[in-house]
Amino acid sequence: MDQHEHPLEGGNVSVGVVRVAGTVRKRATDATPAVGDLLRHLEAAGFAGAPRFHGVDGRGRQILDYVDGPLADTLAPMSLQELARVGRLIRDLHDATSTYVPAGDAMWSVAIAPDREEIICHHDLAPWNLVCGEAGWVFIDWDGAGPGSRLWDLGYAAHGFVPLRAGGDPGVDGMRLRALVEGYGLAAPDRRQLPWLIERHVRGMHDLLLDGHRTGRQPWARLYAEGHADHWLGAADYIAAHLHLWREALAEDPEPEPDGANGR
Incomplete structure (x- = not known):
């Protein structure tokens, strides 16, 4: 060997x-x-x-x-079916971590404070951390795992996998976001809450890089110098500008009206 x-x-x-x-x-x-x-x-x-x-x-x-296979960010954009598969994988992950009880002295390295702490999350579910191998799809780079919420983790994943970034097409992105969320099996109340958490997490990434630039903390200072903060700020502004469209895209289909409801 x-x-x-x-x-x-x-x-x-x-x-x-x-x-x-x-x-x-x-x-x-x-x-x-x-x-x-x-x-x-x-x-x-x-x-x-x-x-x-x-x-x-x-x-x-x-x-x-070692997980063999290409990273998702080196492949063609995912189809709606593949986005649903990612959503299902994230749901399976969250269901598995929901039964995990960390040791009382567990130390984590979570870069951005989450909205709340309900499970242990990956915190960097993104195409650059998903190996798409023939044997299966595997998320790598778990060093930043720690307490968070399902929506916080899923919201970050939406940014990278849809993707949601400056210059996108809101109509197309809304359909792709829905495919990811339906793959996850998200309930109606959480669907309404998810869009603003996507924006909050993405903007939090920009703020992290900006803070790294101001303090010299690595690797955030280096990533800021390489221009990554511009991407995250543009993405956050794009997401915020279309929050109503994301909510509409994620709304559950209305119940069909019974016969005679319209006076016919």
């Missing part, structure tokens, strides 16, 4: 990430024990959309399954 280290590229924070045979090795963080425990729970729960965690190596690095 090849035990040589092969650097892995891609993503915004990939320095020091290597492949060794069928595993990925990456720097451990203060959150690694909690994240590892979460991944073990997902494995035990039968959720196949996350890599398995194998502890740390002799150099103190995380050991995770």
